[in-house]
Amino acid sequence: MEKYLYFGVLLFAISYPLAQSFEHRIRYATKWGQLFPGMLGTALFFIVWDIWFTKIGVWEFNPTYITGLYLGNLPLEEILFFFIIPFSCVFIYEVLIYFFPKDYFQPISKPFVFILVPLLFLLGVLNLDKWYTSVNFLIGAIALLTHYLIFKDRYLGRFIFAYLVHLIPLFLCNGILTGGITEEPVVIYNNAENLGIRIWTVPIEDTIYSMTLFLMNISFFEHLRSQKQFSSLEV
DSSP states (O other): OOOGGHHHHHHHHHHHHHHHHTTTTTTTGHHHHHHHHHHHHHHHHHHHHHHHHHHHSSSOOOOGSSOOOOTTTHHHHHHHHHHHHHHHHHHHHHHHHHHHOOTTTTTGGGHHHHHHHHHHHHHHHHHHHHHHHHHHHHHHHHHHHHHHHHHHHTTHHHHHHHHHHHHHHHHHHHHTTTTSSSSSSEEEEOOOGEEEEEETTTTTTHHHHHHHHHHHHHHHHHHHHHHHHHHHHHO
C-alpha cells in the first residue's frame, strides 16, 4: 500500500471540497465553469516548470510511494497535484467569502504587495545559485505584482485570508510528502537548490510556490467570474 501514499494525500485533499461542491450555500459546482479554464492554464505552466526542475535535479520522486504511472518524467500523481490542490484551495476561498462577507484583510492588501514583491525579488536575485529559491521567488513576485496591476486590491484581501488558512492543510499534506511521517520523503528536494530552511519537513520555498499556484488560479477565476457577471448584466 506504500505506493499509494502520494495518491492518498491527493484524495484526502480533494475529498471534502468535492463532497461539498453541491452544498446549497456555497454552490461550488455552479462556479466550475469559471474555475476550470484558469486551472488548466495554470496547471500547464506549473507542469512545464516541474518537468524542467525534475530534469535538472531540483527535486525527484521516491518510487516507493507512487503508483509508477508517468507522463514524461513526472508521476501521474504530480500531474494531478496541479488540478486537485487548486480545486481545494479555491474552495477554501469561496467558503471564507460566504462565511465572512466582510473583507477583513483588504486594508493590508497594498502593504502585502509593496513589502512582499521587493522582498521576493531581492531574495531571488541574492540566491541565483539556488534554482528553487531564485526561480520560485522571482516568479512569485511577478505573479503577485501582475495580479495587483490588473485587479488592484479588489480580491487581494480575500486571497490573503484564504492563503493564511490554506497554510494549515499545506503543511499537513506537504509535510507528509516531504517525509514527516515516513522513513523517506515522497518528494525528495535537492537542498543545494533551496535555502535549507524547513517548517516541520516542508521547505520554506513551498509557501511561496503554493502562493503563486493559488493566486494564479484566483486571478483567472475572478476574471472569468467578472466576465460572466458582466455578460449577465448585458442580457
